[in-house]
Amino acid sequence: MADGGSRAKKYHQIADAIRAQIRAGDLPVGSRLPAETAIAVDHNTSVPTVRQAMGVLRAEGLIESRHGVGTFVRETQRFERRSRHRYGAARARTGLMNNTFRHDIVGAGPEPAPERIASAMGIPAGTEVIVRRRDLYDDKSELQEIGASYLPADFAAGTYLAEPKVVPKALFRCVEEITGRRYAYALDHWIARPAAVEEAEAFGLPLGAYVVHIVHTATDENGDVLEVSESIWPADRLAFIDEYEIPAEADPDALKSDI
Known part of the structure; x- marks a missing residue:
């Protein structure tokens, strides 16, 4: 010992x-x-x-x-994610939400919602949703992100969103166009965890390396879910940047933070 x-x-x-x-x-x-x-x-x-x-x-x-x-x-440059500014930046230009990388749509169509996604969407696990799966590559053709978007079937089924093709503009703008509803609120849940075997192989990571798993829930002004997406990144390649105002007065209704 x-x-x-x-x-x-x-x-x-x-x-x-x-x-x-x-x-x-x-x-x-x-x-x-x-x-x-x-x-x-x-x-x-x-x-x-x-x-x-x-x-x-x-x-x-x-x-x-x-x-x-x-x-x-190795060069240790990290990609910066500024969550609060992403939608505003995407509304100001044409193209995809993340226009830094090459998007490969690896699958699209109806699937049963897994437990973690169903919970975020407020639906029973196994409910059919439209899933768009994507891999994002940098200019060296190195995989940087494994992602998926889960859309309610009541508006996405039978549309081009269910086809395995890159959409003509940011996905949220496509959803707004189809539904006539506007993205109004977003919640990001970040988890650091060891990479699954298939994730380590895809990213070229050693077993035991960590990834950051982001579950992003977007709702309209009525609180109805328009999209839940998840993104998986090697932890050493990503930096989160968050800017916000600090309240001058006590806020008893603020959500409790553990750390």
Whole structure:
């Protein structure tokens, strides 16, 4: 038991040391890390312990391994999501809500609503809804987001929204056009969790890496759900930016925050 604790402490020490070198610029983006055997000698430890340290740094998105070439410091640019401004920005231009990426519609049509989506929509689990599934790729054809939109079948069934094609403008504007109702309120629920096996494979992540899973619920002025969407991102590639006014007076009706 003591050996296991000592080994765990050692690989964290190695990860801390390499992380510090990266942040200090001693190992710049694109630079190749020394061989695992060399790192093991420098830290007076074994190669398996070094590999554990490398796994930690890969999960954090700081390094990447290239088969047959070596391990390199990875560029750690994060995409910024400014949730409060997204709709206003999209109303001011043509095209899709997220026009940074290439949209691949991987499926569209009727499906039973899973429990988490049914709960957000206020309907029984298994109720038929129209689902639009999409993958978003950057300009290097690297998968950045796995997403889906769930629409009530009473207005989306039988329309172009049920077809596996990219829509001509932001999805919410299509829904408004079809229904004559306006998106008025949105709620985002963010969850950080370990990637499922298929998600890790799709994103090229090591097992144990985390993703951010966003469930977004949009309603009209009457509180009726127009869309529930979910987006899954590798946690190391995304930053949430939120700007808001701070109340000057006490607000007893404000929702309680745990943290």
